[in-house]
Amino acid sequence: GDSVTQMEGPVTLSEExxxxxNCTYTATGxxxxxxxxxxxGEGLQLLLKATKADDKGSNKGFxxxxxxxxxxxxxxxxxxxxxxxxxxxCALRVVGTNAGKSTFGDGTTLTVKP
Amino acid sequence: NAGVTQTPKFQVLKTGQSMTLQCAQDMNHEYMSxxxxxPGMGLRxxxxxxxxxxxxxxxxxNGYNVSRSTTEDFPLRLLSAxxxxxxxxxxxxxxxxxxxxxxxxxxxxxxxx
Numbered sequence: 001g002d003s004v005t006q007m008e009g010p011v012t013l014s015e016e017x018x019x020x021x022n023c024t025y026t027a028t029g030x031x032x033x034x035x036x037x038x039x040x041g042e043g044l045q046l047l048l049k050a051t052k053a054d055d056k057g058s059n060k061g062f063x064x065x066x067x068x069x070x071x072x073x074x075x076x077x078x079x080x081x082x083x084x085x086x087x088x089x090c091a092l093r094v095v096g097t098n099a100g101k102s103t104f105g106d107g108t109t110l111t112v113k114p
Numbered sequence: 115n116a117g118v119t120q121t122p123k124f125q126v127l128k129t130g131q132s133m134t135l136q137c138a139q140d141m142n143h144e145y146m147s148x149x150x151x152x153p154g155m156g157l158r159x160x161x162x163x164x165x166x167x168x169x170x171x172x173x174x175x176n177g178y179n180v181s182r183s184t185t186e187d188f189p190l191r192l193l194s195a196x197x198x199x200x201x202x203x204x205x206x207x208x209x210x211x212x213x214x215x216x217x218x219x220x221x222x223x224x225x226x227x
Binding site: 032042043045051093102104105107 | 162
């Protein structure tokens with residue numbers, strides 16, 4: 001079946017540090033890949049996505065590149081802010097199988113200290 | 115657009131009570147789903163629906179029922195609440211198709227005593 005493995009947290013960084021959160025996947029078909037962010041007390045919201053190999057998704061200074069050869073979709077940001085403190089989820093969705101169900105990683109908690 | 119709305123935001127139940135968690139979306143999405151989120155366990159899919167009149171089980175369906183009589187609404191029923199159902203519940207919706215992201219509601223925090 002499909003699965004997503006995320007770097008275990010929690011991750012604690014100082015403001016302006018570089019962020020990487022690793023994500024690898026296995027999929028039965030050709031997946032689209034997503035990063036969602038969850039701020040305290042809220043639901044998940046889409047951060048960025050990529051739908052085919054070598055696509056780069058980007059939003060709010062975050063980036064991730066769809067690497068089919070390494071089955072990875074690592075999240076990066078060059079300079080984090082305190083307001084980036086949240087839980088980050090990597091997810092995949094496969095076209096045409098499993099009725100379009102998403103598969104989520106376990107989430108990585110990021111805390112950014114001033 | 116209100117997006118995905120969930121009610122109530124908080125609920126406390128006694129063991130054995132039943133209740134319905136409401137979920138509605140105004141984006142004309144075919145696909146709707148319910149998840150529970152527990153510490154250290156990520157998101158687990160309870161039930162999902164690909165359109166009005168069509169529902170199916172996810173990975174943790176026991177103790178929960180759903181129905182989908184309209185495109186907009188997808189209520190989740192707890193038949194006889196148990197302490198193990200203490201969790202945060204999220205409803206999500208999207209267009210059907212692998213490239214579409216899901217839109218999540220704000221969640222319902224349920225405590226069963």
